[in-house]
Amino acid sequence: MEEAKVGVFLSDCGGQIPKILDFxxxxxxxxxxxxxxxxxxxxxxxxxxxxxxxxxxxxxKKINRVVVAETVPxxxxxxxxxxxxxAGLNSHLVEVVDIKDHCAWPxxxxxxxxxxxxxxxxxxxxxxxxxxxxxxxAEFPSVKSVLVIGGGVAGMQAAEDLAEMxxxxxxxxxxxxxxxxxxxxxxxxxxxxxxICIQSPASLTAVTQTSRKCVYxxxxxxxxxxxxxxxxxxxKVEGGxxxxxxxxxxxxxxxxxxxxxxCDLCTSVCPVESPDEYNARxxxxxxxxxxxxxxxxxxxxxxxxxxxxHACAKCVEVCPTKAINLDKKPEHLTLNVGSIIVATGFRxxxxxxxxxxxxxxxxxxxxxxxxxxxxxxxxxxGGVPVRPSDGKPAKRVVFVQCVxxxxxxxxxxxxxxxxxxxxxxxxxxxxxxxxxxxxxxxxDIRATGREHEYYYxxxxxxxxxxxxxxxxxxxxxxxxxxxxxxxxxxLLRRLLELEADLVVLATxxxxxxxxxxxxxxLGIELDQDGFFKEYNAKLRPTETKRRGIFICGGSVFPKDxxxxxxxxxxxxxxxxxxxxxxxxxKDLRVAVVNQDYxxxxxxxxxxxxxxxxxxxxxxxxxxxxxxxxxxxxxxGVCVGTCPVGAIELRHLKPSQIxxxxxxxxxxxxxxxxxxxAFSCSECGHAAVDSSGMAMMSYPANVRVLRVPCTGIIxxxxxxxxxxxxxQGVMVVGCKPDGCHYExxxxxxxxxxxxxxxxxxxxxxxxxxxxxxxxxxxxGDKFAEAAKAMTERVEKLGPLQFA
Amino acid sequence: MAEEKLLDFAREITGRLGGxxxxxxxxxGTCASTCPVARTTERYNPRQILRLALLGQRxxxxxxxxxxxxxxxxxxxxRCPQKVEIADVIYALRNIAIQEGNTPAIYTDFxxxxxxxxxxxxISKFLExxxxxxxxxxxKPTGLEALKKILAATGFDKIVFKKEGATK
Ligand code: SF4
Ligand code: SF4
Ligand code: SF4
Ligand code: SF4
Numbered sequence: 001m002e003e004a005k006v007g008v009f010l011s012d013c014g015g016q017i018p019k020i021l022d023f024x025x026x027x028x029x030x031x032x033x034x035x036x037x038x039x040x041x042x043x044x045x046x047x048x049x050x051x052x053x054x055x056x057x058x059x060x061k062k063i064n065r066v067v068v069a070e071t072v073p074x075x076x077x078x079x080x081x082x083x084x085x086x087a088g089l090n091s092h093l094v095e096v097v098d099i100k101d102h103c104a105w106p107x108x109x110x111x112x113x114x115x116x117x118x119x120x121x122x123x124x125x126x127x128x129x130x131x132x133x134x135x136x137x138a139e140f141p142s143v144k145s146v147l148v149i150g151g152g153v154a155g156m157q158a159a160e161d162l163a164e165m166x167x168x169x170x171x172x173x174x175x176x177x178x179x180x181x182x183x184x185x186x187x188x189x190x191x192x193x194x195x196i197c198i199q200s201p202a203s204l205t206a207v208t209q210t211s212r213k214c215v216y217x218x219x220x221x222x223x224x225x226x227x228x229x230x231x232x233x234x235x236k237v238e239g240g241x242x243x244x245x246x247x248x249x250x251x252x253x254x255x256x257x258x259x260x261x262x263c264d265l266c267t268s269v270c271p272v273e274s275p276d277e278y279n280a281r282x283x284x285x286x287x288x289x290x291x292x293x294x295x296x297x298x299x300x301x302x303x304x305x306x307x308x309x310h311a312c313a314k315c316v317e318v319c320p321t322k323a324i325n326l327d328k329k330p331e332h333l334t335l336n337v338g339s340i341i342v343a344t345g346f347r348x349x350x351x352x353x354x355x356x357x358x359x360x361x362x363x364x365x366x367x368x369x370x371x372x373x374x375x376x377x378x379x380x381x382g383g384v385p386v387r388p389s390d391g392k393p394a395k396r397v398v399f400v401q402c403v404x405x406x407x408x409x410x411x412x413x414x415x416x417x418x419x420x421x422x423x424x425x426x427x428x429x430x431x432x433x434x435x436x437x438x439x440x441x442x443x444d445i446r447a448t449g450r451e452h453e454y455y456y457x458x459x460x461x462x463x464x465x466x467x468x469x470x471x472x473x474x475x476x477x478x479x480x481x482x483x484x485x486x487x488x489x490x491l492l493r494r495l496l497e498l499e500a501d502l503v504v505l506a507t508x509x510x511x512x513x514x515x516x517x518x519x520x521x522l523g524i525e526l527d528q529d530g531f532f533k534e535y536n537a538k539l540r541p542t543e544t545k546r547r548g549i550f551i552c553g554g555s556v557f558p559k560d561x562x563x564x565x566x567x568x569x570x571x572x573x574x575x576x577x578x579x580x581x582x583x584x585x586k587d588l589r590v591a592v593v594n595q596d597y598x599x600x601x602x603x604x605x606x607x608x609x610x611x612x613x614x615x616x617x618x619x620x621x622x623x624x625x626x627x628x629x630x631x632x633x634x635x636g637v638c639v640g641t642c643p644v645g646a647i648e649l650r651h652l653k654p655s656q657i658x659x660x661x662x663x664x665x666x667x668x669x670x671x672x673x674x675x676x677a678f679s680c681s682e683c684g685h686a687a688v689d690s691s692g693m694a695m696m697s698y699p700a701n702v703r704v705l706r707v708p709c710t711g712i713i714x715x716x717x718x719x720x721x722x723x724x725x726x727q728g729v730m731v732v733g734c735k736p737d738g739c740h741y742e743x744x745x746x747x748x749x750x751x752x753x754x755x756x757x758x759x760x761x762x763x764x765x766x767x768x769x770x771x772x773x774x775x776x777x778x779g780d781k782f783a784e785a786a787k788a789m790t791e792r793v794e795k796l797g798p799l800q801f802a
Numbered sequence: 803m804a805e806e807k808l809l810d811f812a813r814e815i816t817g818r819l820g821g822x823x824x825x826x827x828x829x830x831g832t833c834a835s836t837c838p839v840a841r842t843t844e845r846y847n848p849r850q851i852l853r854l855a856l857l858g859q860r861x862x863x864x865x866x867x868x869x870x871x872x873x874x875x876x877x878x879x880x881r882c883p884q885k886v887e888i889a890d891v892i893y894a895l896r897n898i899a900i901q902e903g904n905t906p907a908i909y910t911d912f913x914x915x916x917x918x919x920x921x922x923x924x925i926s927k928f929l930e931x932x933x934x935x936x937x938x939x940x941x942k943p944t945g946l947e948a949l950k951k952i953l954a955a956t957g958f959d960k961i962v963f964k965k966e967g968a969t970k
Binding site for chain 1: 826828829830831832833834835836840841847849850877881883884885
């Protein structure tokens, strides 16, 4: 390693800082530190002339490490690193400390102490900088190709976006036809247009651009680089971001897509009938069938569970184009894709578990999807709501909301779209059959979207009755074939017995059946309700913890069509951004394993929140941990976990942590006992920032050491701090469930507990150590904690090692 | 109704055995429409009891007779979508009422019988004769002394007679 020549640049913030800190003393102190080759003072160093000063110093080779005491740390760090890189120095040989928000501002009423703290802060930065080594960039090739799993609204939308952006797209749908749940929904709110059109395979040439408001008619099948694979399922995923190898299993359709002309002869001769899944089993279909009237692909399919194959083969004989081959076997395809989008949607919950509603037992108790199929003019009843028990038109319909939703026994969450579905269906029925008696039993009507309240208004205008109350029982009177719904009208405080021909259960929306299996194949997480879990629900709603794997639409939570579309666009943009360069360029601020030390304890592969660590065979049954440079996020949680210290971060080596501990505690200058606060770079540091920005005062004896994530902290770091002169130690991290690196903050808590036990064993009061979980807006809490901790250790008196 | 009072009563109930789940209630009315007692009298509606309790109407609940009408059939509890243990909440409310001396006379009668004879129902000559006719063995005396000790240790006797027959 070349000899470190540190340049230190002290920003006085346009003369503001020297009003508090003694800049003379500071400058003289810095000059005296070994290794410092240059000290410059300026008004600001992250832009303009100040930045040029740094660049010049680097260019003339006077210095090879840059330490800047700045006043806008977050932006300045980026700006300075970039400038330094342009000047020919590795961008990671830079350390920036914030002497305004972390020192001058919060300690403005104790200038002497503040000056001493500033010395310690800059000393720590210099000592860290001296031990820095350049960190390279690496390039990982990626293929410009995306796999979209699920051919419903969201999947088609995302696939179309990406294909039109020029990516090779594979859209994999498990059913024989595209469309998903939405295709069965007859009409959509809030536009009131039909679901049929969204299944249309009409080509780009056949429609005008105005039809593009509807995703299916935009000519999905005509986009050259979009490959639609129906009847197909992802069975294996290998490789990593940028280069996944995906195995897709395609069940045979038995009908050649290129030959079938959809003449319907086959269906007319097929002797086998079974319940029609598409029509919610309210009608029958043949073993060879197509969903009517418009679907993609417009090709018939054989239901392998129903077909008698060679024992019958009537369709084969009759097919005029010889499109049918009953001997087709499943195929396996291997796809090479750079990223993956999950859009597997949601499904209706089976409400038969709610015994008091007797679904599955009384035929006239149906779900809202079953009603939707009845309201479809092409559906099993030709658009008429009927009693499935006898096929007679339903004159009295009762809707029951929140069936299996908002129910702690089944699904505690609100499925969010069922109120709107019932309002849509009620208004549709009233429009077509104004004499129908309609009642909606509800707990709360949730019509929160744009134009949604309008449906509620319209329903009331049309005479739909609303009963505030959740029914407790549905009874069937066999004498009259009438259903009786028992409900309390809470507003009247009266028990009602509503007679109905048809009861429609607004049943919950739950994750698709294969979500669990798919999550396992992809190595991503599900939330407590079984939906795919996003990396961050607030700002990264389509990303997952696995780089290159995105989620959207109803697979994340039940959604209406507009929301699913938006979500899909977002996922498409994320996937495109990830792959557009044909390579993934990354600074190698990652963890490295010293494989000679690795004891193969297998702790780190389990602990790494990003699945970045695997065990590599080292011969004769020996294994050693290995970090994927592509997957590692550089949090250091593994470092904190490794019991033998075999892992370190390139950007924060153990020697650098120790050097900073010592330096921060080397200068005191106050009568108060020194307290060292380890803070993570995320929420923890943000809380320290905000307390300073808001000029909240706390004592200058509290010194902050920033680490990427508190998960890196080991018990020995805490002991080292006490050894180096700290009378108290704070650990400041994110909220346990809001850690930027998932588990880091929780791991830190465990370390703190362990350290407390050790301290006790050494005869040191465990109260000298405390963990705090703070966020940016809790700067006041940081200031309070710093004060309280100081007072606490003052009261305990000087630390005595036993 | 002061907010403080509102929170106080809800907290008092959640702090008692059986009362823990009361704050789950979102007033859906399932319990009311399944309750056989609510069906027969307007004086009792479990949803309304929970509502009054959550709104801090302490006196109305504890001094009134409604909470004593629950038949403990647990229909409501079985069906409540928020897992409110309604019948148990009602027990918690009854316990508070009794502790404050609002015990209906019939309960005091039962309790008196229990303390003095070790049973809720007295054993009459008629009963003994009937049992003999059916070939049932004679009823053994209760371990009255042991029972008394238990009732005294739990404070049962004192609670019951705190304000005897305060309510109807
Ligand atoms: S008979 Fe042949 S061409 Fe006609 S619909 Fe059936 S499979 Fe297609
Ligand atoms: S630094 Fe973090 S992301 Fe990288 S291997 Fe270690 S635990 Fe995983
Ligand atoms: S059923 Fe449960 S949630 Fe509904 S009103 Fe009764 S106690 Fe409340
Ligand atoms: S337990 Fe009580 S409140 Fe509940 S249904 Fe039965 S009688 Fe009504």
